[in-house]
Amino acid sequence: MSEVAIVTGGSAGIGAAISRTLLARGMQVIVLDRNAPDWADERLVHRQVDLFDAEATASVATAVATQHAVTHLIHNAxxxxxNLIEATPPGDFTDLAQLHFGAALTLLKAVLPGMRERRFGRVILMSSRAALGAATRxxxxxxxxxxxxxxxTWALELAPDGITVNMIAPGPIAGTQMFHGVVPAGSEQEAALARAIPVRRLGAPQDVANAVAFFAGREAGFVTGxxxxxxxxxxIGQLTV
Structure with a gap:
């Protein structure tokens, strides 16, 4: 069976590393991103979409699920x-709920019938080390x-269908627009952060892509949730950004 992966936010940074890694494993990769990748591959497809827009996300999800036999869903965007508490608008919670939850649900619902029919699927959700708590986050x-x-929850519901659901929680990953939008590249803040990490370095996008490759593999079929x-x-330590 050929394998087809959706990678949200797959044009740059961690998403690009994930996309390249899955392409190297022989998959077709469909990138859902507002911006097109600045690189190309014959098995790479880009569909432009703003995942903050629920209707646009639903439209793209339906189209992709109709045109492709999707086996993998990697929600990386x-x-x-x-913001500190006083400066946080309630709309941030609504917007990020759509991006992180709503888009994931819409995409999964679109590709789930095919995964169930084939009795195989891999769903990988990108969480964050910040899930444990981080000031201004x-x-x-x-x-x-x-x-x-x-x-x-999804892992429990989908396990009988041969579909696994796992999460990856990256720490500070240098070389990405999201990270350097908060921590300037080459700054003392960046250097201090690297020193505070037990392995004494910042992560790289490929570190995360390697974890995705493990969960995406058929050999990981006994790992879910x-x-x-x-x-x-x-x-497992103290981290100050």
């Missing part, structure tokens, strides 16, 4: 929107933590 941490509970922290040990 995410936004931080850092109220809406982000709340929704990323919620993805863990959501994924564990799990959260893998790809964080250099930051999830």
């Amino acid at each position: 995410g936004v931080i929107r850092p 109220g809406a982000y941490a709340a929704t990323k933590a919620g993805l863990i509970g959501l994924g564990r 799990q959260t893998l922290y790809v964080c250099g040990g930051a999830s």
Whole structure:
């Protein structure tokens, strides 16, 4: 059976590393992103969509599920929107709930009939080390933590159908627009953060892509409902951004 993966936010950063890794494993990759990748592959398809837009997401989900026999769903797209309590607008929670929860649900519902028919599927949700708590990350941490509970629930519902659902929770990953939008590249803040991580370095997009590759494989069929922290040990120590 040929394998087809949806990767949200797959054009750059962690998403691009995931997309390239899955392509290297022989999959076709469908990237759902507002921006097109600045690289190409004969098995790479880009569908432009704003996942904050529920109607647009539903339309793309239906089209992709109709045109492709999707076997893997990797929901990687995410936004931080850092703010202290007093400066956090309630709309941040609504927006990030749509991006992190709503888009995942819409996409899964679209591809689920095919996965059930084939009795095979891999769903991977991108959480975050911030799910354990991080100052200024109220809406982000709340929704990323919620993805863990959501994924564990889906894992229970889908296990009898041969579909696994797992979560990955990255720590600080350098070289991404999202990270450097908060921590300037080359700054003392970046260096101090690296020193605070037990392995004494920041993560790279490929570190996360390697974890995705494990959960995506057929050899991981006995692993479901799990959260893998790809964080250099930051999830078991103190971390200040």
